[in-house]
Amino acid sequence: MTTSRGSRELVLPGSLAAHLAAGHPWIYRDHVPRNFDAPSGSWVKVRSGAWAGVALWDRTSPIALRVFARSAVPDEAFVERRLVDAWELRAPLREQGVTAFRVVYGEGDGLPGVVVDYYAGHCVLVTYADSLDVLVAPLTKALMRTVGARSVLRRRGPGDVQVLAGEAPSRELVIEEHGGMRLLVDVFAGQKTGLFLDHRENRRFIGEQAHGKDVLNLFAYTGGFSVAAALGGARSVVSVDGAAPASEASVANFRLNGLRAFPHEAVTRDAFEYLEEAARSGRDFDLVISDPPSFAKSRAQLKAAEKAYRRLTALGLAVTRPGGLYAAASCTSQVSPEAFRQVLADACRKQRVRLQIVHDIGQPLDHPVLAAHPEGRYLKFVVGRVLPQD
Template sequence: MSIREIRLPADLKPALLSGHPWIYRDHIPPNTYLKNGSWVRVSAGNVAAYGIWDAHGPIAVRLFSRHTIPDIAWVEARVREAWDVRAPLRARGDTNAYRWLYGESDGLPGIVVDLYDRHAILRTYTDSVRKLVPWVVAALRRVAPVDGIAERQEDEFGEPRWHVHWGQRPPDELVVLENGWHMYANLLHGQKTGLFLDQRENRRELMRWCGGKRVLNCFAYNGGFSLAAALGGARFVESVDVAANALEDARRTFALNGLDPDAHAFTRADVFDLLEQYAREGRTFDVVVLDPPSFARSKNQRHKAIRAYTRLNALALNLIPPGGLLVSSSCTAQVSHADFLNMLATAAAKAGRRLRILHDAGQPLDHPVPPHFPEGRYLKFVIAHVADVA
């Protein structure tokens, strides 16, 4: 096979040697033009790697192997390796929805596969890797018993539809098992591929902090954190989201797990507006959970995102009396863990409060982070004790 060679700056040698999977376009020699999806060999000094050329985005090359152009056997080895890494999660027996393949972290940049019971839902983040999809599908079939492999796509009107790569078409909605409780996963119309699977262990952690508490869950989506709080013994949980259908799913999820949804509240509102309103009214909660959507999609939005997080957390702290808990999370990759902690300190100062971090976590084992790819760690999750300024 004829393959294009690209010489990179020598100072990229350590990154190539460590296995970092991205080469940004500003490191590519000028006037380099290739067909999207072409295999290329890049080198810096005496270190080389093989990757796929992306003709459009800021990442010009996604690297796959130091040694060879991948073939179907190489792809299957990555899929099997990822399956084996998740064996401890399957061994628990209390969860059947998780991320099987996490792109760069599992050696297949730009490709994600989530497993919901026996349905594998595939997603790609760039067209340049589309040519690998048939190999990934074949590997999924060989590695584990699945009923179907599908991908959510959009029709000509922008509406979601299923493209079935193999086997059964997945149901639009499915009840899955997470941490021993049941959850509705809206596979066709929901966020991500149906659930925010990366917060699974954080939901389980929240359970043990909520016994007898009044809990406010902001950006509740389909009520995962709300369910965890209620199953953990919270005496009252209010779930807030701007989407009515998400709140209806949350109510249904409570009922599915033997909880009376009418004993709790499901409030459709803008979270920022509601927090300000509750502060004016003097309402308080023992625990406030903040799990907002990403506030930054690119590096140039980072400062704006930090300002939004600061305002949000300061507003929440106004509702938490001394001795209460702030549970704060961020899925914004452009905001580092250090940035997030600094933001919490600033928000506490604005609200006239002191915070002590009792629990600090990131992603679960099905979202692993290689040390050579820190960009793979995006999730921050903190449980902090709230006190007045001494």
């Protein structure tokens, strides 16, 4: 890991000092003097008022500088220390027999812009800016040495995966979550790095609530919530996803868990269309789970996202039986927890029901958030009992 370019220095407006001293790791491009330039991946010593730190420069990202340290330019030993700290934080998961979790959650683990997910010994590395290429080699070494990884893969997108070290896993990699639930993972072509690891604890919660219930899982992907509900004693489960491969994977996950004979219906259809048809036909459920993709990747999309969440929630509430549970998730940091609850309240008003919130949670242990970096908090998972208005 080269640090030969770490001598560059940059003075920023003093107005940023308190923000940076509190631990916020981002410096946006509009705060950088226009005449400053350096190759992406350059370490820069930054000053703002009395605050000083070391940041990684990126020529193209809206986040021009990511702060990594307060004094010394990061080296391989620095990267390994960060990884050791992150690995120790996840010890409780390993002790519980969980074999899939996020090893590095970027800013929350002191490695801004970097994600590493762990699947039964195989590590999938994702970076979110060109400048972070400088960290790939030291991270790979540290993962093989510290974590004892069977392989390290770098993923740039579905189908774009490079094996950096070790032997790549098969496309039918099996991982285990709480209670012995097993899921198939395709780290090469699946969404994200293969599985939505941030919902692991929420899948367990749904399993605990599902006994004797008819369950609808919207945007089901490979059926994680569906399998958890079935293992928890649900009476029946319907999994709805717009992609046929995802529906096929949900069926395979039921078989993997010995649920071949369970009354599970995998439906390949747009979730909004399915809900509209279910309402027209009078079909309803005791437990409805709605985990849509991000409706807002930028603040400019916020209003449209809130409108989509309101419509989706209203449709979901319409097919939830009185006294049943509605579980709503949002995976965008653009919508705050408070704004998300307001969206739910707006939908309840439209459907003339009350939502009695019984469970409201953010991210799990392996997705830590810095107190000074609220942008790191993106996941909302709210479960409420649907009650008639008085």
